[in-house]
Amino acid sequence: MSLVILIGLVALLHISVGSDTPCLNHGGICQYDSNTCSGNYISNLCSGSASRRCCVTSSDPCAAIGGVCQYDHLYCTGSYVTGKCSGGATNRCCTSHHIGGTSNSICDNIQVVSRDTWGARGPTHITPLNHPVHLFFVHHTDGHTCHSEGECAGVLQGVQNYHMDSRGYNDIGYSFLIGQDGRVYEGRGWGVVGAHTLHYNSLGYAVSFMGNFMNSLPSEESRNAAKALAQCGVSKGYIEGDYSLYGHRDVGNTDCPGDSLYAEIRTWTKYNYTHSATIH
Ligand SMILES: [Zn+2]
Structure with missing residues (x-):
């Protein structure tokens, strides 16, 4: 084989293989434009014939695949996808943040009900919470x-409607909520700053028992679920192993979480109240 033919063959291969990378970098997929594209076709980003074009479904490539851009040291309920977000390499697209994927947050001993399952509205804004935190x-x-x-x-x-529409929060305030059925319902979830405990929202997670527990205790299943949830947070790395647990009234002028429930949590091993001034 002569050198000329070899060079020609390499050039031909190069042309025919080409690269779809420019399209992928735009968050799109290369396909023949006779196919339906739910977004817009962009020319000259795909290899091959001119009719093979880049289908981009959103101007925001991460949003186009149902994700949210965030720094990848933060918890993601789904999986991280590279190349969908602007900025540094660690700002990546979390594909199922608050879009129904709680599989990675599930611990065997608790039943977590995802936002999708209970019919949550989407948050208007998400502020990432750095982990691990030391307050619960x-x-x-x-x-x-x-x-x-x-x-x-x-x-x-x-x-959620009350928190968003009447109080102007970005989402339901609590990290998680618990029913008398012993299930844990995903609120803001792991990795997200809540609106639950004034001055402490960036330092801890909050679980809220649905109901009023001034004069009666929540069910044993639900109490066990709260303890298991905190332990789950520890095992997943969102909460420090030596975390401290408090009632809302320990740091705020409120009856929350109710006299009966408050007396109960004071018996829990992680309860660590000495004086609110020492909580920081
Ligand atoms: Zn409260």
């Missing part, structure tokens, strides 16, 4: 209680 707060909603997944879904929607 217990609240009650001081509202309706619930005993089944269906009943709890309605209560959760009411709490």
Whole structure:
């Protein structure tokens, strides 16, 4: 084989293989433009014939695949995809943040109900919470209680509407909520700053028992679920192993989480109240 033919062959291969990288960098997929594209076709980003074009489904490539850009040391309920976000290499696209994927947050001993399952509205804004944190707060909603997944879904929607529409929060305030069925319902979830405990939202997670627990205790299943949730957070790296647990009233002028529940959590091993001034 002569050198001329060899060079020609290499050049031909190069042309025919080409590269789809420019399209991928735009968050698109190369396909023949006779196919349906739910977004827009962009020319000259794909290899091959001119009719093979780049289908980009959104101007925001991460949003186009249902994700949110965030720094990848933060918890992601789905998986991280590279090349979808601007900025540094560690700013990556988390594909199922608050879009129903709680699989990575599940610990065997607790039943977590995802936002999609209870019918949550999307957050208007997400502020990432750096982990691990060392505080875990217990609240009650001081509202309706619930005993089944269906009943709890309605209560959760009411709490979320109240927090977003009346109080102007970006989302339901709590990290997680618990029903009398012993299920844990995903609120803001892991890795997200909540709106639950004034001055401490960036330092800890909060679980809220749905109901009013001034004069009665929540069910044993639900109490066990709260403890297991905190332990799950530790095992997943979101909460420090030597974390401290408090009631909302320990750091705020409130009856929350109710007299009965407050007396109960003070018996829990992780309860660590000495004086609010020492909580920081
Ligand atoms: Zn509270």
